[in-house]
Amino acid sequence: MTKKKLIKLGSQTAKRGFRTEKDIAKKFNDWQDDEDAQQWLTIMCYNLKEIERIKAIIITGSHKTDVQVQITIYLKEAIAVENLSVKLVSNPQGFNQVDKRWVDRYVEMWNIPADIAKILKLFTGEIKPKSKKLRDKRRMFLDEMDSGTQKTVIDFFAKNKILIVSDILKGNDEFPVNWMLVVFKK
Structure with missing residues (x-):
């Protein structure tokens, strides 16, 4: 399209x-x-x-x-x-998309560390990936990242899941x- x-x-x-x-x-x-x-x-x-x-x-x-x-x-x-x-x-x-903010906004909301912010920007396509062996050249899926990187992201979201789900579904205003x-x- x-x-x-x-x-x-x-x-x-x-x-x-x-x-x-x-x-x-x-x-x-x-x-x-x-x-x-x-x-x-x-x-x-x-x-x-x-x-x-x-x-x-x-x-x-x-x-x-x-x-x-x-x-x-x-x-x-x-x-x-x-x-x-x-x-x-x-x-x-x-x-249905329930939230559509830039990664930097989530960094502010949830105190996301810089290394995880970079990973999320690769995932969303805000940072273009360097690897050529991807399903989509514009971004990286989590399963295309190494296991240590996957664990870092998953651990962050697991630790902060209540806050994140609440902010995304209910809002914080x-x-x-x-x-x-x-x-x-x-």
């Missing part, structure tokens, strides 16, 4: 994702008539009869949360807030994700 086609595909994918976020917010805002929203609220342990009002908004910017659902319960002054990460899947055998909603659309 040409670079121009890849850029167009990426743009179309992003637009479909934004449309899906709007669709999900609309469903929650129409929760009294929308069976999907009612089912989601039930899964979230809300009693539909106790809900007075719902306001769903789209969170813009670099946050893991895509849609915030604000739920007002009858006879309570508090508003419950549920932050959703919405993932659009168009192919049941496909995959003012809008941490409570729920992940996967939407399948062909």
Whole structure:
């Protein structure tokens, strides 16, 4: 696929994702008539009869949360807030990218040592590999690296897995994700 086609595909994918976020917010805002929203609220342990009002908004910017659902319960002054990460899947055998930052950003977040940062940059293609015997000349897969290098990376991720998984799935800002909603659309 040409670079121009890849850029167009990426743009179309992003637009479909934004449309899906709007669709999900609309469903929650129409929760009294929308069976999907009612089912989601039930899964979230809300009693539909106790809900007075719902306001769903789209969170813009670099946050893991895509849609915030604000739920007002009858006879309570508090508003419950549920932050959703919405993932659009168009192919049941496909995959979805959950995070897309440069390695240096992860270095800042998780205090990744310089040697591991270099390995990750080889893996992502930020640093071009020198070896010619690779499956993909733009990057190195972990199994193409020597066993000591593999162990170094695996040990780091094993030691820091709770922090890493939490940051990638929930985020570490003012809008941490409570729920992940996967939407399948062909």
